[in-house]
Amino acid sequence: MNAQKKKNPRNKETSGLDDLDAILMEVELETRKKAVAAAAKSTKKTGKGQGPNNKPPPAQTKSLSEQFEEEVKDLVPVDEQFPDGNFPVGELCEYTAKADDRTAVNRMTNEEKKSLDASYEETYKDFRRAAEAHRQTRKYARSWIKPGMTMIEICERLEAHSRRMINENGLKAGLAFPTGCSLNNCAAHYTPNAGDTTILQEGDVCKIDFGVHVNGRLIDCAFTLHFDPKYDDLVNAVHEATNAGIREAGIDVRLCDIGETIEEVMSSHEIELDGRTYVVKPIRNLNGHSIGPYRIHAGKTVPIVKGGEQTKMEENEFYAIETFGSTGKGYVHDDMECSHYMKDYDLHSEHIPLRLARSKNLLNVINKNFRTLAFCRRWLDRLGETKYLMALKDLCDKGIVQAYPPLCDVKGCYTAQWEHTILLRPTCKEVVSRGNDY
Template identity: 55%
Template sequence: MSAELTQKTHELKLADSQPVENEEVDSASENEAGEATGDKKKKKKKNSKKKKKKGPPSTGISHQFQKGVYPEGEICEYAVTESLNRMTSEEKRALEIDHQQQYNDLRKAAEVHRQVRTYARNNIKPGMLMTDIAEMIENSTQSLAEGDTWKSAGTGFPTGLSLNDCAAHWTPNKGDKTILQESDVLKVDFGVHVNGNIIDSAWTMTFQDQYDPLVAAVSAATNEGVKQAGIDVRLGDIGAAIQEVMESYEVEINGKTYPVKAIKNLCGHNIAPYTIHSGKSVPIVASPDQTKMEEGEVFAIETFGSTGRGYVVGQGEVSHYARSGTAGHQTLRLASAKQLLNVIDNTFGTLPFCRRYLDKIGQDKYLLALNNLVKAGVVTDYPPLMDAPNSYTAQLEHTIILRPTCKEVLSRGNDY
């Protein structure tokens, strides 16, 4: 017998001081005076103030939360059974004591994500280079997360900026000149990690009202997935609930009506330290999968809706890569491949990376070596995932943790 799921949203309180605003001081424009015609009467001087544009967030999170304790996400009670109420169980509360550092690292990463995405959502506009958008997000993430090395804290994976029929796994490579258009549907998917504890969260940006129902579909579907998730819940059941909500929507684009389809070969996933996809998949369509979610697991609940076929294929120039955590020892004959693998292991470990990241750390003429590593199976490439040409896709994603006492939606914010 299950009780109705209830949710309690905690206010995000500061532990010691208010976050530092990255805002310039207002400047007053020069006063202007004019003369009236005929009687030569002077008009009153007018004072006008012009606000300088706020810069990207750059004040490290530890300076904003000087006690080193970061805000909880949204707290949701599990369904109450006759035998156990986890929120009040002393046994379950005791189990959480040993995981406080993990929780705090995840909350720190989530707070970085919220602050960076707030700036991004307010400042991404048509006419911008996609490279500039990616670097704005990544540079802000690195500044706020304050990692001494790539592995200690910072970007959890390359910033996905997939457009229109591309659902995922696209970020600009060096020299890319793609410009964001007003008619585009943009998925912004970026990760933040602290000590390998990764927050994976994404949203969809549009600049025309006609796409609103498509965005509403993935928002409602993801929230349904978050609601259904819990300890001992079957993954296939979550997929069925997500699909039912997603496919209750339709959208009219340029005078034509499309049913919104859940993209059946994309899914959510569980997350382990330094491993963005750690084995379990959360389907977004009905599935016979009887695998259960378990206590202590971290999941990215993400949904994708499409006006196309609802099925993606990998195609186009690759930007995303990751070290294979399961690859055994491989003999590499190419000296440049050995050197590059050493750089990847020392810099990123198993965190995903992109070609721009290799450029940033000073690697040059590495493509032959990188392809050699992919061919050897020690690095995996992730090509852009494309739905039908001229279709539109949308995404929304949250990271949750199934604590012994409750479900915490770590990446929840005031925006989504």
């Protein structure tokens, strides 16, 4: 997930809707509720729950999330698959030497570094458990995602499996952020809201970006799905660029050097679509980022173009290395209806007065269920929250919650994404989310 902080949290776009939008949506939800209540009342009048033909009424339809949670309830969670707590280790890479000797080397056999490495073992185990849950869920998802499915169905089914694999347990283990399933020119931050009827098409390029966590240790990992081989060159270019960024990353490596490497690799690729040739462009205002406990973006950004920060990566930092490529302008802007939200990590919201009771209630729900992890409207629906849009807007207007609308390049273009989480351990670099698939 590319969680870029909004510069001005107090404008209309921050909440993804204005006052009129929020009121109209609340009215629509209330209308639906009344229709359901009227139907139930009508059923009752026909004779103690019997239908007009003396048949029992149909069972109440389960929500999609409930259906899919029922489907996966017998699966064995990752922590039960590995009861000794020794989860699979990711890809281990020795730090490579640079011409100016900046990069940390010869650490795998250094006894001091090995001892320091061992002291962080419990943290690494949390990451590895989350990574294994991610691997198993994405393998499962790739086996059934196909054109003709609604985006809501895809997200709800994937999230149900992910919750089961991570053995969801409040804030101790669960989903790290909403499932992104951005299509075509939309590069990031799209997940369907309730009522979204978007259907995955044969000609779509879909970025599946989802995360899980254990004790706030987040795995942020993404891949691109496409069903038409004409997009192979785009998808492969971005995949290669992500791997190049991972190879370049390491202790004492400057962030700008990683961006330069990524841009060089990605821009060396071209794709021909419908008789026209495009250079694959890095999306210059999207980037990778450092990861902290319960914090998807911990302060450092990893550019995917040259000319970024001179800041260096440091020992025992954790990063999401992600790249985005486009056949468009290589620049994204806010577009479409907002679905992603996240409480501001640095803000002490208890010092901000809230006059609306619903705003106070919603903030309590957010603190209890998500804390500073990202969430979406579907997840509030799942918790049974209703009539929350005005309260959500109020929290956004006050800067307590940040809105992250979908990020899109120009219409008609196509974008791709690949991402892995890496641990800069004292002894080596561990690509903890690496799997046999990518």
